[in-house]
Amino acid sequence: MLNKNIKILMLVTFFCVEIIQAQNSYPIILVHGFMGWGRDEMGSYRYWGGKFDLEQYLRDQEYTVFTASVGPVSSNWDRAVELYYQIKGGQVDYGRDHSELFDLIQKPKEKSFPGLYPQWDEAHPVHLVGHSMGGQTIRMLDYLLRTSIKDSSGVVEQSQLLGDIHTGWIKSITSLSTPHNGTTLSDIVTTGIPFLQDFIAVGAVSGNSFYNFDLQQWGFRKMDGESWGDYFRRMKDHPAWGTKNMVAWDASVEGARQMNTFCTANPIIYYFSYVTSNTILDSSSYRHIPEKSMTFIIRANARLMGMKKAFYADGSSTDSTWYENDGIVNKVSMYGPTSGANGPDPITIYRKDELLIPGQWYVMGEYRSDHRKFVGHSLKQSEMDSLKIIYSDHMALLWTLPE
Numbered sequence: 452m453l454n455k456n457i458k459i460l461m462l463v464t465f466f467c468v469e470i471i472q473a474q475n476s477y478p479i480i481l482v483h484g485f486m487g488w489g490r491d492e493m494g495s496y497r498y499w500g501g502k503f504d505l506e507q508y509l510r511d512q513e514y515t516v517f518t519a520s521v522g523p524v525s526s527n528w529d530r531a532v533e534l535y536y537q538i539k540g541g542q543v544d545y546g547r548d549h550s551e552l553f554d555l556i557q558k559p560k561e562k563s564f565p566g567l568y569p570q571w572d573e574a575h576p577v578h579l580v581g582h583s584m585g586g587q588t589i590r591m592l593d594y595l596l597r598t599s600i601k602d603s604s605g606v607v608e609q610s611q612l613l614g615d616i617h618t619g620w621i622k623s624i625t626s627l628s629t630p631h632n633g634t635t636l637s638d639i640v641t642t643g644i645p646f647l648q649d650f651i652a653v654g655a656v657s658g659n660s661f662y663n664f665d666l667q668q669w670g671f672r673k674m675d676g677e678s679w680g681d682y683f684r685r686m687k688d689h690p691a692w693g694t695k696n697m698v699a700w701d702a703s704v705e706g707a708r709q710m711n712t713f714c715t716a717n718p719i720i721y722y723f724s725y726v727t728s729n730t731i732l733d734s735s736s737y738r739h740i741p742e743k744s745m746t747f748i749i750r751a752n753a754r755l756m757g758m759k760k761a762f763y764a765d766g767s768s769t770d771s772t773w774y775e776n777d778g779i780v781n782k783v784s785m786y787g788p789t790s791g792a793n794g795p796d797p798i799t800i801y802r803k804d805e806l807l808i809p810g811q812w813y814v815m816g817e818y819r820s821d822h823r824k825f826v827g828h829s830l831k832q833s834e835m836d837s838l839k840i841i842y843s844d845h846m847a848l849l850w851t852l853p854e
Contacts, residue, residue: 473847473850473851474850474851474852474853474854475622475850475852475853475854476515476850477515477575477576477577477578477622477849477850478515478516478517478567478568478577478578479509479514479515479516479517479577479578479579479580479846479849480516480517480518480519480534480538480567480568480577480578480579480580481499481506481516481517481518481519481580481581481582481585482519482521482534482579482580482581482582482585482586482588482589483498483499483518483519483520483521483523483581483582483583483585484581484582484583484584484585484586484628484629485523485524485583485584485698485702485779486523486524487520487521487523487582487583487585488520488523488662488663489518489519489520490506490518490520491520492520492662492663493662497827498518498826499518499582499826499827500826500827500835501826501827501828501829501830502827503827503830503835505826505827505838505839505842506518508839508842509842509843509846512843512846514846514850516846517538517567517568519534519537519538519567520537520665521533521534521537521588521665522664522665522666523664523665524664524666524686524697524698525665525666525668525696525697525698526695526696526697526698526700526701527584527587527588527590527591527701527710528545528549528591528595528696529545529555529668529696530584530588530591531588531589531591531592531594531595532544532545532546532595532612532613533562533665534588534589534592535592535595535596535612536562536563536564536566536612537564537566537567538566538567538568538571538577539566539568539569539571539611540564540565540566540569541563541564541566541611542558542562542563543558543559543562543563543564543668544557544558544610544611544612544613545557545558545668546600546602546608546610546613547602547608547609548600548601548602548603548608549696550668552696553691553694553696555668555669555696556667556668556669556670557668559667559668561667561672562665562667562668571620572617572620573617573618573619573620576619576620576621576622577620577621577622578621578622578623578624578625578849579592579621579623579624579625580625580627580845581624581625581626581627581629582626582627582628582629582825582826583627583628583629583630583779583780583822584629584630584698584701584702585626585627585629586624586625586626586627586628586629586630586631586724587629587630587631587701587702587707587710589621589624589626590624590626590631590710590714590788591710591714592621593621593624593714593717593720594713594714595612595613596612596616596617596618596620596621597616597617597618597717598616599613599614599615599616600613600614618719619719621717621720622720622721622849622852623720623721623722623723623849623852624720624721624722624723625722625723625724625725625845625849626722626723626724626725626785626787627724627725627727627825627826628725628726628727628777628779628780628785628822628825629724629780629784629785630702630707630779630780630781630784630785631707631711631724631784631785631786631787631788631789632704632707632708632711632781632783632784632788632789632790633702633703633704633705633706633707633708633761633784633790634702634703634704634756634776634779634780634781634784635704635756635759635760635761635769635773635776635781636702636752636755636756636776636779636780637699637702637703637704637706637761638703638704638759638761638762662679664682664686666686666689666691669689669691671685671686671689671691703761704761704762704763704769704790705762705763705764707784707788707790708763708790708791708792710791711788711789711790711791712791712792712793713791714788714791715788715791715793715796716788716796716797716810716811716812717809717810718809718810719809719810720809720810721807721809721813721852722787722796722809722810722811722812722813723801723812723813723815723845723848724785724786724787724798724812724813724814724815725785725814725815725816725818725825725841726782726785726786726814726816726817726818727777727780727782727785727817727818727819727820727821727822727825728775728776728777728782728817728818728819728820729741729742729744729745729753729776729777729778729819729820729821729822729824730742730745730753730756730757730774730775730776730777730778732774732775733757736758737771738754738757738758738774739753739756739757739758739774739775739776740753740754740757741753741754741757741778741821742819744819744821745778745821746778746821746823746824746828746829749778749779749821749822749823750778752776752778752779753776753777753778753821756773756774756776756778756781757774757775757776758774760773761773769781777820777821777822777825778821778822778823779821779822779823780822782817786798786812786814787812787814796811796812797810797811797812798811798812798814799811799812799813799814800813800814801813801814801815801816807852815845818841824838825838
């Protein structure tokens with residue numbers, strides 16, 4: 452996954468960061484992407500680490516780390532609301548206006564949480580780390596925290612999250628392989644459930660373990676005795692896929708553009724992004740094709756993304772700079788949000804000898820890795836050892852941020 456020079460660089464960086472005195476010890480919350488799952492699902496197979504428990508490894512390094520579990524196919528709005536109550540604790544409330552618009556159960560009784568970190572507030576902020584769609588979700592959470600949401604009649608929402616303004620609750624946001632500007636895969640796969648390959652992968656490792664789509668707000672739940680196949684088929688035909696309140700819309704280039712218009716960089720939050728790619732340019736066709744190291748199950752995605760364009764609502768489209776990808780997300784989309792109507796967020800390359808400034812994105816590196824491997828799936832032991840260094844290095848950096 453990582454070439455020798457990058458391994459050496461990350462080792463040196465890791466030890467340099469380690470000698471810097473920690474300035475904070477705020478909890479680090481890991482937020483999964485599309486088709487992700489929590490620690491109590493999928494047996495011992497982890498979203499963060501696969502066969503290796505990455506969360507426990509970081510805890511053994513004495514970092515305070517929690518793994519969130521939000522709707523694997525839900526919209527960023529729904530996922531962000533769930534994330535808030537998972538961290539803080541309490542009864543999920545999607546908001547009256549939002550629930551009426553999409554015909555949701557506003558407060559599904561199954562979604563009430565004790566809280567991973569109940570003391571969370573301005574005096575006790577957190578670091579949020581999101582993989583894939585998780586990076587979009589944590590940006591949406593920041594928007595909901597700093598905005599007093601009003602319904603269509605102008606009345607402020609009466610909920611713990613949506614009605615009040617919560618300033619300073621997030622110290623940093625880190626995105627890993629995130630489709631900040633959408634992914635052309637969402638536009639390519641237009642029937643059934645987007646990213647069908649990931650469903651196959653989940654089914655392959657889940658076996659008899661329980662996997663939950665967490666769509667109680669839609670009145671959708673796994674029936675007693677229902678097989679994985681029947682559960683999947685019912686999900687495939689669910690009417691929610693025809694709305695803009697699901698992953699397919701939020702991960703599209705137009706859906707991401709609309710989100711980027713109001714989810715802009717917060718001037719008091721530190722931002723970091725990690726970029727992955729696992730395709731190469733075919734000089735004869737000028738298309739991008741998967742490298743041999745790419746996980747087999749997402750190679751078909753990579754080939755399609757390496758030659759197809761996606762279209763915005765105004766008729767414009769992506770161009771060939773979008774062809775390079777990691778099998779799920781286009782590389783150009785991972786650096787930070789750039790497609791919103793208000794222009795791009797500030798984005799720069801991270802340099803360890805420079806003073807970090809909140810309100811702008813720092814690109815932490817470009818890695819020859821596919822989408823799944825960067826969170827620990829299908830890795831050789833040597834590759835996992837390199838990935839552990841990257842995560843440990845970044846956790847150390849987060850704790851050097853000023854209180």
